[in-house]
Every structure is written in C-alpha cells, then in structure tokens.
Amino acid sequence: MGFFDKIKAKVTSVFEAVGFDKLVSGLEKTRAAFVNRLQKVLGGGRKIDAQLLDEVEEILITSDIGVTTSAKIIENVKATVKKERFENAEQIYDLIKQEILAIFAKAQQQWTPLDYNLTGKSKPYSMLIVGVNGVGKTTTIGKLSNNFKNHGKKVIIGAADTFRAAANEQLEVWAERAGVDIVSQHQGADPAAVAFDTMNAALARDTDVVIIDTAGRLHNKTHLMTELEKIGRVMKKNRADAPNEVLLVLDATTGQNALQQAREFTKVAPLTGLILTKLDGTAKGGIVIAITDELQLPVRFIGVGEKIDDLQLFDPVAYVEALFEQPEKADS
Amino acid sequence: MFESLQSRLEQALKKMRGQAKITEENIEEAIKEIRTAFLDADVNFAVVKKFIEDIKAKAVGMEVKGNLLPGQLVVKVVYDELVELMGAQKSELLYARSGPTIILVAGLQGSGKTTFCGKLSVYLKKKGRQPLLVAADIYRPAAIEQLKVLGQQANVPVFTVENANPRQIASDSLQYARKYNRDVIIVDTAGRLTIDEEMMNEVEDISKLLNPVETLFVCDAMTGQDAVNTAKAFHERLNLTGVVLTKLDGDTRGGAALSIRTVVGKPIKFVGIGEKIDALELFHPERIASRILGMGDILTLVEKAQSEIDEKEAAKLEEKIRKNEFNLQDFLEQLKVIKRMGSLKDLLGMIPGMDSAMRNVQIDDKAFSKVEAIIFSMTKEERSNPKIINGGRRRRIALGSGSSIQDVNRLLKQFEDMQKMMKMMTKGNMASKMRNFKMPTGFRR
Numbered sequence: 001m002g003f004f005d006k007i008k009a010k011v012t013s014v015f016e017a018v019g020f021d022k023l024v025s026g027l028e029k030t031r032a033a034f035v036n037r038l039q040k041v042l043g044g045g046r047k048i049d050a051q052l053l054d055e056v057e058e059i060l061i062t063s064d065i066g067v068t069t070s071a072k073i074i075e076n077v078k079a080t081v082k083k084e085r086f087e088n089a090e091q092i093y094d095l096i097k098q099e100i101l102a103i104f105a106k107a108q109q110q111w112t113p114l115d116y117n118l119t120g121k122s123k124p125y126s127m128l129i130v131g132v133n134g135v136g137k138t139t140t141i142g143k144l145s146n147n148f149k150n151h152g153k154k155v156i157i158g159a160a161d162t163f164r165a166a167a168n169e170q171l172e173v174w175a176e177r178a179g180v181d182i183v184s185q186h187q188g189a190d191p192a193a194v195a196f197d198t199m200n201a202a203l204a205r206d207t208d209v210v211i212i213d214t215a216g217r218l219h220n221k222t223h224l225m226t227e228l229e230k231i232g233r234v235m236k237k238n239r240a241d242a243p244n245e246v247l248l249v250l251d252a253t254t255g256q257n258a259l260q261q262a263r264e265f266t267k268v269a270p271l272t273g274l275i276l277t278k279l280d281g282t283a284k285g286g287i288v289i290a291i292t293d294e295l296q297l298p299v300r301f302i303g304v305g306e307k308i309d310d311l312q313l314f315d316p317v318a319y320v321e322a323l324f325e326q327p328e329k330a331d332s
Numbered sequence: 333m334f335e336s337l338q339s340r341l342e343q344a345l346k347k348m349r350g351q352a353k354i355t356e357e358n359i360e361e362a363i364k365e366i367r368t369a370f371l372d373a374d375v376n377f378a379v380v381k382k383f384i385e386d387i388k389a390k391a392v393g394m395e396v397k398g399n400l401l402p403g404q405l406v407v408k409v410v411y412d413e414l415v416e417l418m419g420a421q422k423s424e425l426l427y428a429r430s431g432p433t434i435i436l437v438a439g440l441q442g443s444g445k446t447t448f449c450g451k452l453s454v455y456l457k458k459k460g461r462q463p464l465l466v467a468a469d470i471y472r473p474a475a476i477e478q479l480k481v482l483g484q485q486a487n488v489p490v491f492t493v494e495n496a497n498p499r500q501i502a503s504d505s506l507q508y509a510r511k512y513n514r515d516v517i518i519v520d521t522a523g524r525l526t527i528d529e530e531m532m533n534e535v536e537d538i539s540k541l542l543n544p545v546e547t548l549f550v551c552d553a554m555t556g557q558d559a560v561n562t563a564k565a566f567h568e569r570l571n572l573t574g575v576v577l578t579k580l581d582g583d584t585r586g587g588a589a590l591s592i593r594t595v596v597g598k599p600i601k602f603v604g605i606g607e608k609i610d611a612l613e614l615f616h617p618e619r620i621a622s623r624i625l626g627m628g629d630i631l632t633l634v635e636k637a638q639s640e641i642d643e644k645e646a647a648k649l650e651e652k653i654r655k656n657e658f659n660l661q662d663f664l665e666q667l668k669v670i671k672r673m674g675s676l677k678d679l680l681g682m683i684p685g686m687d688s689a690m691r692n693v694q695i696d697d698k699a700f701s702k703v704e705a706i707i708f709s710m711t712k713e714e715r716s717n718p719k720i721i722n723g724g725r726r727r728r729i730a731l732g733s734g735s736s737i738q739d740v741n742r743l744l745k746q747f748e749d750m751q752k753m754m755k756m757m758t759k760g761n762m763a764s765k766m767r768n769f770k771m772p773t774g775f776r777r
Contacts, residue, residue, distance in 0.1 A: 062377045064556040067368050133579060133607075134442030134552060139472075163607070165450075165481035166474040173473030187481075218582040251442060255374030255556025257584035278441065281525040282565075283558035306441075306471070 046089035048081055056092060063286035063323070064255050069293055073099045097320050100289055104316035107296040111272065114245070114300055115313055116151035118209070124156075124202040126210040126235060126242040128195075129275075130228060130265055131249035133216030136277035138167065140249055140303055141213050142174025143311035149178050153208040158198030159184035160191035160231060161215040171213055177308055181205070191215065191227065192234040199238050212243070219264035229268040245272045247300060252278045252285030262291045271295070276314070277303035284323065340365045342403035354394045354402065362406050363388060373585035373624045376560040379594045387413060411621055418590065419617030423599035426573065428545045432464075432509050433516045436542060437576075438535055438566060439550035441523030444578035444604055446475060448550050449520040450482030451604065451612035456516050457488065464514035466505040467492040468538065469522035479520055485609050489514070498522070502538045519544070526565035536569045548601065550576045551588060559588035560595050567596045577615070578604035589620050653754045660715040660747060664707045667700055702735060706743050709733040718744055 046052060053074055060070035077095045080086070086095075118125050127144075131137050138161065145155045157175050159182060161167040168184045175182040183198040195212050202210045214231060217224035235242040246269045250258050265271060274292075276285045279302050288299050299314040344361035351358060363384055370380045391409045396402050427433045435452070437445050446469070453463040465483050467490055469475035476492050483490035489512070491505045502519055509517050521538065524531035539547060547570045549563060566572060575592055580603045589600055600615040649666075652658045707715060709732030714721050721729070721744060730737045 058377060061371055062557045064374075064558070067371045132554070132582065134444055136442055142473075164478070165485075166478035169474035169477045170472070218579065220583040221581075251552070251554075253440060253552070253556060253558050253562070254554045255559075255584075255588070256372055257374070257554040257582065260583060278525075280527075281440070281558070282527060282561045283556065287556065 048087060048089055048092060052089055052092070053078065056096065060096070060286070063284040065286035066256055066259070066290040069290040072293070100320050101316055103289055103293045104299070104320075107292045108298045108316065110296055111298045114273070114298075116147050116153070118153065122239075122241055122244060124199075124207045124210045124239075125244050126199065126202070126212070126239065127245040127247060128212045128214065128232060128235065128243035128269060129247055129249060130214050130269055130271075131216060132218050132261055133164075135216070135249045135251040135254070136303060137161075137216065137249045138170050138174065138213055139306070140275055140277060140301070140311060141171065141211050142178060143303065143308055144211060144301070145175065145180045145209075146178035146308045147311060148209045149180055154206065155180040155209045155211065156198060156202045156205065156207045157182045158194050158210065158212040160194040160198075161213050162187055162189045162191050162194060163215040167213075167215065174308075181207075192230045195231045196234045196237060199235055199242060203238060210242075219261050225264065225268045228265075232269045243269075245300075246270060247273050247275050248297075249275045249277060250285070250288065250291075251283075252276055253281065253283040254285075254287060256287065256290075258287040259291055259294065262295055262297065266295065266297075271297055273298045273300040275299070275301045275303070280304045280310070340369065341406050342401055345402040345406065352395055352397075354391050354396065354405070356388075356392055358402075359388065359391055359406070362403070366406075366410060369626060370587060370590075370624070373587035373626070374554075374556045374559070374591075375587035375624065376557055376591035376595070379560065379591045382594070383413070383417075383590075407625065411625060414590065414621035414624060415617045418593050418600065418620060423574065423601045423615050425601060426545050427516075432506075432514060433546070434542045434544040435516065435518045435546040435548060436521065436535075436539055436544040436570070437519060437548050437550060438521050438570060439523060440525065440552075440562060441472075443523065443550045443552045445469075445523065445550045446478050446482065446520050447607070448548075448576055448578060448602070448604055448612070449479065449518050450486055450609055452518055452602070453483070453488040454486045454609050455602075455612050456518075457486065461516045462514045463488050463516040463518055464505065464509050464512070465490045466501065466517060466519040468498040468501045468519055470496075470498055470501075471522045475520075475522065482609065498534060499537055499541060503541055506542070517542075526562055532565070532569055539570050546573045546601075547571060548574050548576050549592075549596075549598075550578060551592060553577045553580045553586045553588060553603075554582060554584040555588040557591075560591045563592040563596050567598070572596055572598050574598050574601035576600070576602045576604065577620075581605045581611070585626065586620055586623050590624060656751065656755060658751060658754060660707050660710065660718055661712070663747060663750070664704065664715070667704060670700075702733075702739065703743055705733040706730075706735055706740055718747060 056077075057070050057074050060073060061067060065073070073096060076099050077092060080095055081092070086092075112120075129137050129141055141157060145157055148155045155178070157171060157180060159168050159171045161171070162185060165187070168187065172182060172184065181201070183194060183201050185194050185197075191214060198210055198212060201207070212231070212235070214228060215224075217228065219225065232243060232246070246265075248262055248265050248271050250261070254261075262271065262274070274288060274297055276288050276299055279285055291297060292299065299316070299319075302312050302314050302319070304310050304312060341362050344365045345358070366387065367380055367384055370383065371377065375383070387406075387410055390413065391406055394405065394409070396405055400408070425435075437449055437452075439445050449465055453465055456463040465479055465488055467476040467479040469479075479492075480490045491501075491508050493501045493504055496504070498521065505517055505519065508514075519538070519542065521535055522531070524535060526532065549566050549570075549572045551559060551563065555562075563572075563575070575589075575596065575598055577586065577589055577600055580586060593600065600620075603613050603615050605611050605613055649658075649662065652662060706729060709729045710721070714725060714729075721740075726737050726740045730740045733740075
C-alpha cells in the first residue's frame with residue numbers, strides 16, 4: 001500500500017500548512033458530528049459485520065455522498081476487509097478514508113495541477129466560472145482575484161452576469177476590494193460580448209489571469225445553457241485555447257442534484273474542475289465525491305468563509321482528514 | 333434521468349405475483365426501493381427511516397385487487413402519505429388583524445431570499461396590498477442595490493438606512509411604513525450560517541423587535557441532507573411560520589421539502605419557479621410528492637405546454653386527433669412547438685411512466701431536423717394525405733431532403749404508428765398504453 005503511505009506523509013505536511021486550521025475550524029461542527037457518530041459505530045471493540053457496514057453507509061449518505069457512491073465505497077471496503085482479513089471495527093475508519101482519497105486521487109491524476117503561481121500555464125490564463133443560482137460564483141471570483149493578485153498576478157474580471165439585478169455592482173465591489181480590473185456592461189447586455197471584450201482587454205493589457213463571471217443558470221434551461229455555450233465559443237475568438245478552465249461552483253449544502261448539474265454543464269462548457277463553496281457551514285459537500293467519481297473532475301478550490309481570503313486550494317487529504325479527524329488531534 | 337419508483341417497485345414486487353395480500357415479507361424488497369428513491373431525492377436519512385416505518389405499517393395487510401399491480405398499490409400508499417404529510421395544513425399567508433403585517437425573511441446564503449422578497453411584493457400588490465420592501469442585508473456587496481432594482485421592477489418602495497445596522501433599519505422601517513401607509517412590511521435579511529452565533533443573534537433580535545406575523549424560511553430546493561439541521565436551527569431561533577422552496581424550476585427532486593416539513597412542522601407557503609419577478613406560486617403538495625417519487629410532473633408539463641400553445645390551436649388539434657385527421661403538416665407544427673419547449677428528453681421525463689419506458693432510449697434533439705427536412709420536401713397534398721406517397725414520391729422526397737429512402741420510409745411508418753397511438757390515447761389510460769408504444773426508431777441513436 002505505497003500509495004497510502006505517501007498520503008500519510010502528506011497528511012503530516014498538510015497539518016502544518018497554514019490553511020488547515022481554518023478548514024478544521026470551518027468544518028468543526030461537521031466533523032464533530034461525523035466523528036462522534038463514527039466513533040459510536042466503530043468504538044467499543046466491535047467486530048466487523050453487516051450491521052456495522054450498514055451503519056457506516058448511513059453516515060456516508062447523510063454526508064450527501066449519495067446512495068450509489070456510498071454503496072460502492074462500502075463494497076470496496078468489504079472486499080478489502082475480506083482480503084486483508086481485518087476484524088477490528090476501528091480499521092474500517094481508515095479504509096473509508098482511503099477509499100474516498102483514492103477517488104480524489106484518481107481524478108486529480110488526470111489533470112495538471114492548478115495553483116496561484118500558474119507555472120507553465122498560458123498567458124493570459126482564462127477561467128470561466130459557471131454554476132446554478134446562489135452557489136457563490138461572484139463571491140468566489142472576488143476571492144480568487146484577490147488570491148491571484150496577492151501572488152503578483154495581473155487579473156482582469158469580466159462581469160458577464162448581465163442578468164441578475166445588481167450583479168455588476170456586487171462584482172465591482174469585489175474587484176475594488178481585490179484591487180483588480182473589471183470589464184462590465186449594462187444590465188441586459190449580451191454576456192458573450194462582455195466575455196469577448198474582457199479577453200481583448202486582457203490581451204491588450206498584458207494580463208496574467210482572466211476570470212469570467214456568468215449568471216447563475218439552472219442546468220435544465222435550454223436557452224441559458226445555449227447562451228453559456230456561446231460565451232465559451234466567443235472566448236476562443238482571440239485565443240484558441242480559451243477558456244483554459246471552466247470551473248463549476250457547487251454549494252456544499254446541495255444534495256444529489258449537484259451531480260446532475262455537473263453532467264449538464266459539462267455538455268455545453270466542458271468542465272475542467274469544481275469549486276466547493278460554503279464549507280464553513282454544517283453541510284459536508286459529500287456530493288463532490290460522487291461527482292469526482294463519475295466525471296473524473298478535480299476539485300480545485302474550496303470556500304470556507306465570507307472574507308476575501310476565505311478561498312483555499314483544495315487538498316483532498318485535508319478535506320477528508322477534516323471530515324474524519326478525531327477531535328482531540330485537531331486541538332493539538 | 334431518474335428511474336421511476338413505480339417501475340422499480342414493480343420489479344421488486346415480482347415475487348408478489350399471485351399473492352393477494354401485502355405482507356411483511358413480500359414488501360421487503362419494495363421498502364428497500366422506496367428508501368433508495370427517497371435518499372436519491374435528498375430526503376433526510378432519519379426522515380426516510382420514519383417514513384418507511386409508517387408506510388410499512390399502512391401497507392402490510394392491504395389486499396391487492398382490481399386492476400392495480402402491487403407496485404402501483406404501494407406507490408399509491410406512499411404518494412397519499414406524502415401528500416398528506418405535506419399538505420395537511422393550509423398554507424396561505426397570514427395577515428395582521430390590525431396595523432401592518434410584518435413578514436421576516438431568513439435563510440442561508442444564496443437560497444434566494446432577495447429574489448423571493450421581490451416576487452412576494454409583486455404577489456401582494458396583485459392581492460391589493462401596499463407592500464414595503466426593507467433591505468436589511470448590509471453584508472453582501474450590492475444586496476441592497478439588488479433589492480432596489482427589484483423594487484423598481486415591482487413598483488414597490490424599498491426602505492433602507494445608509495450606514496445603519498440591520499436592527500436599526502428594521503425598527504426604522506416600522507415608522508416609515510406607518511407614515512406612508514404601507515400595510516405589509518417585507519424584511520429581507522442577510523444570508524447566514526446557523527453556526528454563526530453573532531449573525532443568528534442578530535436575526536433573533538430583529539425578530540423580537542418586529543414581532544412578525546410571518547417568519548418565512550427560504551430554502552433552496554436542491555438542498556441535501558443538511559436541510560434538516562438548518563431548518564431546525566432557524567426554527568429554534570425564530571419560531572418559523574412557513575417555508576419557501578426556491579429554484580423548483582430546476583430538475584431537483586426536492587426531497588428537502590419533505591425533510592423540512594417533517595422536522596419543523598410548518599407548511600411550505602410558496603415555491604419559486606423562475607427568475608422572472610412573477611415566477612412565484614403557492615405550494616401544491618401533490619406536485620412535490622410526484623416529484624420526490626420520480627413519477628414525473630405532468631402538471632408542470634401541462635403548464636409548460638400551455639405557455640407555448642395557443643388554446644384555440646390546441647382545441648383544433650384535439651379535434652383533429654379525435655377525428656383521426658392528424659396529418660404530417662400538423663406533426664411538423666407540433667415539432668416546432670416541442671422544440672420551443674426545450675429538450676425532448678426533459679419533456680418526456682415529466683410524463684408519468686415515460687421515465688421508465690425511456691430508460692434506455694437516447695434521444696437526439698437533432699433527429700428533429702432530419703424529420704423536418706423530410707416533411708419540408710413533401711408537397712402540401714402529400715403532407716395532408718401521406719397515403720398517396722408511393723415509391724416515386726419517396727425517391728423524390730429522399731433526394732430533396734438529402735436523406736435516404738429508408739429514412740423516408742421510417743418516418744412514414746413512425747407517423748402511422750403515431751396515428752395508431754393517438755387513436756388509443758383518445759380512448760383513455762394514456763400511461764399504460766404508452767408503455768406498450770415503441771418509440772420511433774428515428775429518435776434512437
């Protein structure tokens with residue numbers, strides 16, 4: 001199990017990383033509840049049996065991981081238990097963690113890493129941010145711009161949400177806070193035109209990062225999805241490789257419908273990754289595990305608060321650890 | 333697309349064939365299916381558990397009789413129970429006996445509070461009220477601006493105080509409402525997490541200060557397992573009087589509705605069904621029940637069709653179908669309407685029973701273009717009377733539309749099948765007939 005040894009080593013380093021405390025405290029409630037229940041199930045020197053596995057499955061489902069993926073995880077765990085002749089209930093705990101990490105790792109392997117340094121990435125590096133209504137796209141873009149700016153990158157935002165009342169104003173406030181450029185038009189303007197203008201401005205101004213905000217759209221609305229397709233197409237006019245990233249923003253409170261969202265969005269704007277927001281609440285966002293498993297998409301960033309620096313690079317190990325960590329370890 | 337619970341139940345109840353009663357044993361498999369369907373629909377785990385027990389208690393001992401299959405019987409029990417659970421209480425908006433009616437709107441970030449407030453003000457105006465919108469979200473950038481824009485669209489005044497805290501804004505709004513004779517005050521609060529003690533205190537203070545008649549919890553219909561925790565936390569602080577379910581125009585099954593209803597025990601009063609300012613509806617328990625069960629949403633389909641099809645046209649069409657005069661020209665026009673309504677697969681998914689019938693059918697909307705091209709290449713006479721289309725005509729049509737004779741043949745055959753189906757449909761019991769109807773092969777890929 002060389003892979004898991006590597007992961008263990010990584011856990012240690014992640015614990016020391018600055019962002020982890022915040023994630024831990026952000027996920028405090030979540031984790032406490034989860035761990036308490038896991039301990040109840042797994043503690044007391046229980047033997048591994050069908051009932052125990054049922055109880056573990058219940059915990060996974062209540063994290064929004066979904067029936068199918070939960071069942072799959074349990075199946076794999078069962079197989080390992082049989083193969084390795086595990087008997088102690090507490091070993092299940094590690095096995096579940098490893099199963100989930102394996103899902104993340106498999107998807108992540110297929111993509112080049114993305115961080116704020118943009119090493120080896122094309123310039124300008126263009127990102128299209130998409131999602132249904134109210135998941136936190138605009139807020140995420142504000143934080144994202146801020147982070148890139150702090151890494152010495154020149155950022156330009158395109159306000160292509162020309163639909164929602166005061167979306168422009170909201171994004172302008174964020175642009176000002178982050179101190180980055182913004183391209184916007186009046187409400188009701190063609191969002192594809194805004195995206196086009198932003199790409200042009202980026203090329204003219206020697207910009208490192210382009211971030212295009214889009215209006216929230218439900219994935220079953222054909223005309224809105226067609227509009228999104230057009231935005232992606234228009235971005236290519238001056239840069240054939242644009243958009244370099246199409247990131248789907250998912251609200252951690254969302255349940256099984258998020259899977260449907262990912263499936264539909266990727267049809268019109270081929271996704272390159274996910275952003276999971278609102279992880280500072282009581283919701284667990286477990287659906288990203290199902291999405292990652294099915295669509296092989298990497299989770300790129302997570303939102304853990306409302307402040308401008310509350311957006312972190314996603315670290316699967318940190319995420320899973322924060323979900324499963326024993327409370328006393330987190331305190332130390 | 334989700335498989336319909338009914339077809340899964342029929343599968344699960346196969347061993348019941350020939351047995352006249354539902355027993356603890358023969359319902360076991362079906363119970364498992366119900367559980368999965370509910371969990372897939374995002375109904376909270378604990379709520380599902382309790383619900384399943386109730387269903388079991390009700391169903392065991394029931395006799396299978398008449399035309400009902402065991403699966404249908406069980407679905408009926410589940411459906412009835414769901415409707416009862418969600419609609420037992422009347423869900424109209426309450427008004428104050430004297431003085432202005434205060435409505436406090438609260439919820440998580442991004443659940444759609446501000447949009448709902450705008451819609452509610454329009455709804456109240458239509459009811460002859462004089463609403464006032466109060467912008468008390470000082471945190472999210474441009475939230476106040478957003479409400480102002482919505483107020484403008486609705487032609488409803490928006491009250492706020494620059495550089496004031498939400499408590500201040502709320503209490504000042506009372507005086508403003510009295511002075512300008514506004515009889516309903518809608519207070520839009522900032523989105524907040526239930527674990528944010530400070531913010532929860534704030535909204536609790538506002539509530540105590542205003543003593544609202546209605547405290548509405550706005551919840552995104554796509555919410556997962558956490559809906560229960562959130563609703564409970566808000567209810568403990570604010571003593572909710574009702575729930576608003578937003579973004580129901582998406583394709584979520586909306587299990588959160590059942591979870592919240594069970595945990596909080598308060599009615600769902602409104603549902604948000606679109607981004608337009610009048611896209612607000614009173615809550616219909618039957619609809620959400622079918623949705624959760626994956627039984628399709630025939631009412632939504634009907635409404636969607638209604639918005640696209642002219643009443644008179646529809647009556648004419650119905651007449652034609654009844655007299656068996658439906659021809660290829662009519663078919664062409666129907667195709668246009670369907671195209672306007674959105675993806676065919678989505679539409680079909682709303683029809684009960686179709687969901688499972690279509691399970692393995694891949695529908696390509698582009699297939700329509702081919703069908704259209706073929707019909708376009710026909711003469712008027714051929715369209716109204718396809719029977720005259722002989723070999724020579726077929727060759728010409730194929731050439732003209734850039735397709736093969738086989739394609740033309742297939743379309744004509746499909747059309748014939750369709751006419752047969754229409755004949756059956758006019759005799760009623762659409763869903764069961766539909767199941768026997770083979771989907772035109774041209775729509776397969």
